[in-house]
Amino acid sequence: MKSFIKPLMATVIMGMAINAYAVQKDITVTANVDATLDMTTDTGDVLPSTMEMGYMPGVGLEPVTQSTKIYSNDAEKDVNISLAGAPQLMDTVGVNSSIALTVKYGDLILTQAPQTMAATHLFPTGDTANGSIIQPLMISQATQVPVASGNYSGVVSVVLTQATETP
Incomplete structure (x- = not known):
């Protein structure tokens, strides 16, 4: 029995010594950066990647709204x-x-055709450090009618571009 315990103890001690080495974890970090524009929540956080619309039987889907700000590197460009x-x-x-x-942004009903938001409206004080005025981004059912049962999903892609000329 002693002859069995001694080799077992030696193996356990050696195993502990081997496990005392450091462990390296490599983490890849990425960032999608547009140095000219960004849209965030009104508190400056990243916009949620998922928003769930509730359903009211007999009525249709309930709109979802997120208060947002636009950040720009130039308060003079639309x-x-x-x-x-x-x-x-x-x-x-x-x-x-x-x-x-x-999809509505503030008072604008968004389409695939670009619409201009005046820099003087977005940044009334001319300051871009704190972002634009707060505006709601609202996604709603186009025609408010009851919907057939199912699991629905889709992507709404809002595109922001900075005007190439100062007004």
Whole structure:
């Protein structure tokens, strides 16, 4: 029995000594940087990547709203805003059913055609360090009607570009 315990203890001690080495963890960090413009929440946080619309039976989908700010490196240049594609929700279960969406930024109903937001309106004090005025980004059902049962998903892509000329 003693002859079995001594080699076992030696193995355990050697195992502990080997496990005392440092461990290296490599983490890849990425950043998507546009040095001219950004849109954040009104508190400066990153916009949520997912927003869930609630459903009211007999009525339709409830709009979702996020208060936002636009950050720019030039308070004198206007900002163009548009959608990258037609906003819609598609049924992910397999039924070819879709729900058209409407996207509003402040008072603008967004389309794929760029619309200009005046720099003097966005940055009334001329200060860009604290971002623009706070404006709601609202996504709603285009036509408020009841919807067929299903699991719907879609991507709304808002595109911001800085005007190339100072007004």
